[in-house]
Amino acid sequence: MPLIEPSSYRPPARLWNGHLQTIVPSLFRRVTVNYLRERLETPDDDFLDLDWAFALVGSRQLAVAPVPTANRPLPTKDCPLVILSHGLEGDSSRPYVAGMVRHLTQHGFDCLAWNFRSCSGEMNRQLRFYHSGATDDLNYVVQFAIGKGYKNISLIGYSLGGNLTLKYIGERGHALPGEVKKAVAFSVPLDLxxxxxxxxxxxxxxxxxxxxxxxxxxxxxxxxxxxxxxxxxxxxxxxxxxxxxxxxxxxxxxxxxxxxxxxxxSSIRFLRGIAIPTLIINAKNDPLLAPECYPENLARELPNVYMEFPEQGGHCGFPSSDPVNGVYWSEQRALAFLTS
Known part of the structure; x- marks a missing residue:
């Protein structure tokens, strides 16, 4: 797909560089999401803590049963589901995750923000932690969601979670579960x-x-x-x-x-294998990303991957210059892609 240029992103005037666009949202943005937590036991006698938020109608949450155990799946869902993967040493409460969840649930999506091993507030049981390529855990979460009855699933990942998401869909290619329809990744260290x-x-x-x-x-x-x-x-x-x-x-x-x-x-090795519509957004002033994370020539060759490289945005930032109800540009951009 062609490189998307120019990007529509414009930062607030008071946040004039990548460091401010990174730090201010991270430290000062407050987003509250009423998650329902479910613990998923893994095949290797460990666990992943999953935080659910469900689609809203007006100001009311849709009536849902209490989150069940893995042995009692939810009925088939009419709502599409978005599975969100956080960044290094993050979790489901990070503002960039919670802001996206809030925005998506207001527009008819269920959301599952999963916490990597050791990131949910409780140390995991096994010696292993999490890492940038641990796609076995993401696949287990995806399969679990499919078992709940979801038939329309999208993936969103940030930073390390973005690399994980791209590697997952790229390494599986056409063998990716058919229920997974689209993916979006922000601030991705494509070259680790x-x-x-x-x-x-x-x-x-x-x-x-x-x-x-x-x-x-x-x-x-x-x-x-x-x-x-x-x-x-x-x-x-x-x-x-x-x-x-x-x-x-x-x-x-x-x-x-x-x-x-x-x-x-490094997810850049797996981009050619991606078989679903995928959007990668890396700000050119991201203080954590190397020049190799903006592969413009490759972007023009890939049939299913869109790349957008705004001049501004920072790392997992993208605060809007004219926010509506506290919504960030990244949240508006992801919703537009998922619903296109």
């Missing part, structure tokens, strides 16, 4: 290796340090469960994503090292 270097430069190191502090807490929590298999000792030597992925992500998930992990899981 290049982006891991980008975040180690200039002011972007502020984000890197924040992520590494959060990940350290996860390592310490996991160490309590598996003291013989994982150690937080000398964590101060972990100063980059490559350091963390070499020491933890790669060995815990079966990769030789960080570079092997990046090479096997």
């Amino acid at each position: 290796a290049a982006s891991s270097v980008m975040i180690d430069r200039g002011f972007s190191r502020v984000y890197l340090r924040r992520f590494l502090r959060h990940l350290q807490a996860k390592v310490v929590g996991k160490e309590k469960l598996f003291p013989e298999k994982i150690s937080s000792k000398d964590y101060r030597r972990v100063r980059t994503f490559a350091d963390f992925d070499d020491r933890y992500t790669a060995p815990l998930h079966g990769f030789r090292n960080a570079q092997d992990y990046y090479q096997q899981n």
Whole structure:
């Protein structure tokens, strides 16, 4: 599909650069969603916590039964469903997820915002965490939703969750479940290796340090469960994503090292296999994305993938210059694509 240009996105005048467009929505936006949580047990004796929100009619929520167990699926749903995948060290409550859920439920969509292993507020049981290419978990969530009766499913992913979403639909190609109709991905590190270097430069190191502090807490929590298999000792030597992925992500998930992990899981390798209409939106001023994450020439070759690279937007930001009821441009853009 052709590259979508120019993009319609325009930021608020007071948020004039990528850092402000990233930080202000993350720290100061408040969105409340009344989720119903359901715990999904996985085949490897672990769990995923799923947060449901259902389509609204006017100001009232549609009447639904309490969220059932995995053994008692919901009846077939007339509403389309959107499954949302958050970013690194995020969860279903992050403003970019909650804002999208609120907007979509107001326009007739059910939403399932799933929390990656260890991200729901409770440490998962197994030694493994989550990572950019763990499509087995996303597939399990998709199959679970199909078992509930949903026949029209779309996927939305952000950052790490965007990479996960694109890899999932690309690696399955025409074998993707027929119920999955469309996908949207925002702020995607299409090239993981290049982006891991980008975040180690200039002011972007502020984000890197924040992520590494959060990940350290996860390592310490996991160490309590598996003291013989994982150690937080000398964590101060972990100063980059490559350091963390070499020491933890790669060995815990079966990769030789960080570079092997990046090479096997970068979603740019899987874009040619995508067989459903898919929209990728990466802001050119995103402080976390490398130049390799804007493959304009590739965008013009792919039959099912639309790419839109706004000049502004930041990372998982895209605040609107003229918001309607607090709706962000990314939410309006996703809805327009899903309903087109």
